[in-house]
Amino acid sequence: MTSTLLLIPLDDTVVLPTMDITLPVDVGDAQRVVLVPRHDGEYASVGTIATVTESIRLPGGGRGASLSGESRGLIGAAETGADGKLHVNVTEAPDDVPVDGRTRELEREYRAVVEELLELRGDDGRVAGWVRAIREPGPLADTTGYAPDLSFEQKVRILETTDVTERLGLALEFQRERLTALQIRRKIREDVESGANKQQREYLLRQQLASIRRELGEDNDSAGEDYRTKIAEADMPEAVREQAERELERLERSGEGGQEGQMIRTYLDWLTSVPWGVESEETLDPVRTREVLDADHAGLDDVKDRIVEYVAVKKLRSERGLGDGEDARKAGAILTLIGPPGTGKTSIGESIARAMDREFVRISLGGIRDEAEIRGHRRTYIGALPGRLVRALRDAKTMNPVILLDEIDKVGADWRGDPSSALLEVLDPAQNSTFRDHYLDVELDLSDVVFIATANQYDTIPGPLLDRMEVIAFDGYTVAEKVAIARDYLFPRQRQRNGLLEDEVTVTDEVLRTIVVEYTREAGVRSLERQLGTVLRKTATKVASRPAVVAADGAVGADVAEADVVDAAPVATATEPVVVDLDLVREALGRQKVFQEAAARTAVPGVATGLAVTGTGGDVLFVEATAMDGKGTGGLTLTGQLGDVMKESAHIALTYVRAHREELGIPASAFEDREFHVHVPAGAIPKDGPSAGVTMITALASLLSGRPVKHTVGMTGEVTLQGRVLPIGGLKQKVLAAHAAGLTDVVLPERNRGDLDDVPEEVRAVMTFHPAMTIGEVLDAALEPARDPEVVA
Incomplete structure (x- = not known):
């Protein structure tokens, strides 16, 4: 039967049939209304048809009504009535359906579960007697709505389920979940009271936590599983694995929401980010290594020879089955390149990594004064982090990278410690296989890392640190070497950076020599490259300022005698290249700056x-x-x-x-x-x-x-x-x-x-x-x- 009834919305509240409620609403002359749950402006598709049993006056002068739920009603179209209130078409959905054996079985199970649940809650028998007195399956299922532990969404599902058997099964499922939770809590309480061992308590607590999260729809247990997966997949040494598992157990005991849980999560993130057991497959070919180094840098034979020797020794040990024992670790390469700025100390580090097919990481040490930058902060400090070496390994994603320790002569010291003292262990082949970062507090094997340190002078490097280094001097370049470097490396690089093509600009060795002798006085080539950049920017301006040459058929770059000059935006043309001569050098760089006096x-x-x-x-x-x-x-x-x-x-x-x-x-x-x-x-x-x-x-x-x-x-x-x-x-x-x-x-x-x-x-x-x-x-x-x-x- 369909009727038009006054709509009374219920925000986050569900009233089921057989339930009575008093609401602060004015129902006017209405005898029957429909109560519809509403959440975030969304109405349920089924409401409860209720009879107005009494109209009452509330304190303050307002009107209210006592309502008694009768049956379910399917909500239809809505309209505004003559009284200005919202009315809806409601189709009644009574519970008068045949009851079969399945329904009766569900009734018995439901009563048994509810009685056990009431027993756990300490019911005195009155509520259990009331439930046993209900004979119809529909009203019996609706008693679930009285449960305070059910969520709003679960109660709406009970209301919207018009099929009695299906509703009873759903109510039974909800009550079983409540019973399980209560049983677990009772079990935990009994175990605690009886002095259950630590493992049982942790298991039951985790089960309780998982149940609560499932009830809340927040299955965060996956975080612990993610860490277990990461730890299992990482090829950690046994001691490191034990440390990781201990911290994970602490995380599971303390939970993830507190400050301690967040600190443990951060620690585990760093510990699992270290590439344990991952090494680059390096190429041990002395000939290829020398070819790569020669292609990237002119001169610097001392450092090139030392790297080739290192590769050759490692190749022989590998081929002859001598392994990677203690002697091999002590033979690691820890080179220190000392020389003036601009001589190629930093850039050759990248070439060494490329020649050996290893990853390259640069650590700038200039100006650091905190020992924690090397060894990391202890975890007792807020905001603690690992040292730069751990971060370098994480960035390299391998345990055998080439790490460049740049500007090691500019390391300072103050009340926060002496970073150079921390470097003593890092740069000692006899000790760095057991390097311990204060934050991770586990041993790191740095023996496979190729350390290359750079410095400008010897004087400011502490004596004990210098004693551990194999020093290779970068004493600067001759005029002829600078000319060769400018011709083969610097000029092509600056030409590309300034947008010029190879056939658009040329330069002779004589002009390069003039720039070297008359405009630079340095051991390296950094200033020389800047001067070449200035000259080529002037050249780029000349090339870009040329008018476009367009032939009669529209082709660009035809002979000038057969083309029309277009005063459009300038573009490069296929004309003669710009020759960098002495006049262009003087125009770009000004008068001579260096004199032999x-x-x-x-x-x-x-x-x-x-x-x-x-x-x-x-x-x-x-x-x-x-x-x-x-x-x-x-x-x-x-x-x-x-x-x-x-x-x-x-x-x-x-x-x-x-x-x-x-x-x-x-x-x-x-x-x-x-x-x-x-x-x-x-x-x-x-x-x-x-x-x-x-x-x-x-x-x-x-x-x-x-x-x-x-x-x-x-x-x-x-x-x-x-x-x-x-x-x-x-x-x-x-x-x-x-x-x-x-x-x-x-x-x-x-x-x-x-x-x-x-x-x-x-x-x-x-x-x-x-x-x-x-x-x-x-x-x-x-x-x-x-x-x-x-x-x-």
């Missing part, structure tokens, strides 16, 4: 040309000495921001010249009532080092003897008070600086004669070297012959 600076007595090593490579320094009248005898003034060592060298130089004035042909009157001033330009740059002694003695001897220093001579070496010349370091860099400055003679300590083997053959062929044991030999090679025995001061 040794001849002009040493034209007068008192100026000597010294050779030094700075943070940017070898360099030429001019030491100037002059004398003036003074009240004292032999006073000395020093300028040029000299360090303590160079100040001592200046005092030694003056003392030596005064003590050996007769040998040098200097009369005693040259020191009477005179003071001396030694200056090392440029004054704004701090200078220090133990190799300026011979240069300062030569400058003072030149001043007091009137013999100028030969403009082709550069010198280096420290001296004693007895005039012996002591050996120095960095000879190769100093010789390359002398060669770049146009000097042809170098005075050096005799004990550094063997270091000349490191100087490129092409430089040795055009320079003359004067090894000296004493200051007398230095002055004989450096000073012009005496013209007048009288002192010129």
